[in-house]
Amino acid sequence: MRRKLAAGNWKMNGLRSALSEVEILAAAHPAPKAEVVLCPPATLVRSMARVCADNCITIGAQDCHQNQSGAHTGDISAEMLADAGAEYVIVGHSERRETYGETDEMVRRKATAAWAAGLRAIVCIGESGEERHAANTLDIIGGQLAASVPDAATGENLVIAYEPIWAIGTGLTPTLGDIGEVHDFIRARLERRFGNGVGRSVRLLYGGSMNPGNATEIIRVPNVDGGLVGGASLKAADFSKIIAALNG
Numbered sequence: 001m002r003r004k005l006a007a008g009n010w011k012m013n014g015l016r017s018a019l020s021e022v023e024i025l026a027a028a029h030p031a032p033k034a035e036v037v038l039c040p041p042a043t044l045v046r047s048m049a050r051v052c053a054d055n056c057i058t059i060g061a062q063d064c065h066q067n068q069s070g071a072h073t074g075d076i077s078a079e080m081l082a083d084a085g086a087e088y089v090i091v092g093h094s095e096r097r098e099t100y101g102e103t104d105e106m107v108r109r110k111a112t113a114a115w116a117a118g119l120r121a122i123v124c125i126g127e128s129g130e131e132r133h134a135a136n137t138l139d140i141i142g143g144q145l146a147a148s149v150p151d152a153a154t155g156e157n158l159v160i161a162y163e164p165i166w167a168i169g170t171g172l173t174p175t176l177g178d179i180g181e182v183h184d185f186i187r188a189r190l191e192r193r194f195g196n197g198v199g200r201s202v203r204l205l206y207g208g209s210m211n212p213g214n215a216t217e218i219i220r221v222p223n224v225d226g227g228l229v230g231g232a233s234l235k236a237a238d239f240s241k242i243i244a245a246l247n248g
C-alpha cells in the first residue's frame, strides 16, 4: 500500500517568523496517517528541520543543482540540502522549467544528484493550457516522464507530481475525470518501464490549486496518492485540512 503524502511547496515565501505556522501544524497532527512534507525556501531548510526534529513533519527543498559541487554561483547541491536536514527535493517544477529553461535532461540529472545525496526526488511534470487545448496532454506527460525520470527509480526514492501548469495558482483545476486519466496513464507508463513492483509503489501527487475545499474529492481519484500544494500550504489552518483529508 502506498502511504498518502501531503507535500507543501512554499515557493519563494516564508521568513523565520513563518516557522510558528509549522509548529501549529505539527501540534495539530502529532501522528498523521499520511506523510507530511514541507518544502520551504532554501534559507529555511535548516531552521525548519530543527523545528521538526521531534515531530512528524519531514523537510524537503524546492530544487537542487545537478552537480555535486563547483563553480555554480547561487546554486545549492543536493548534498548541501541533505546536510541542512532535507530528506526530499522537488525537481523540475514548471516554474523552474519556464523561468530557467530547465529541460527534461537537466531534471533527470537533478533527480540523479538527489539520489546520490540520499534525498528522495519529487519530479514534477505537467502540460500547459495550450497543450491541453490541443489535446496533447498525454503525449506531453509521457515525454516528460520518460525523459525526466532516471532509470534507477524505486518506490522509495521517487515521487511524481502531476501539475498542470494552467492550474497552478489560478484557482482552476482539471475535472476529476481528467486528473484520473492522467494519473492512470502515468501509473501505466511507470509499470511498463519499471515493472509492476516499482511501477505500483511510486506515489503520484496531484498539484495545482489544491485547497481544503477540493482536496477530499481529488484524493479519492484512483492513483492519486496525495497532493503537492502551493498557496494552501502556507497557512497551518489550510494545510491542516488537506492533511486531514489525506488521513481519510
Ligand code: 13P
Pocket: 009, 093, 163, 167, 168, 169, 170, 171, 207, 208, 209, 210, 228, 229, 230, 231, 232
Ligand atoms: P498552487 O497550489 O498555489 O496552485 O501551486 C501548486 C504548485 O505549484 C505546487 O508545487
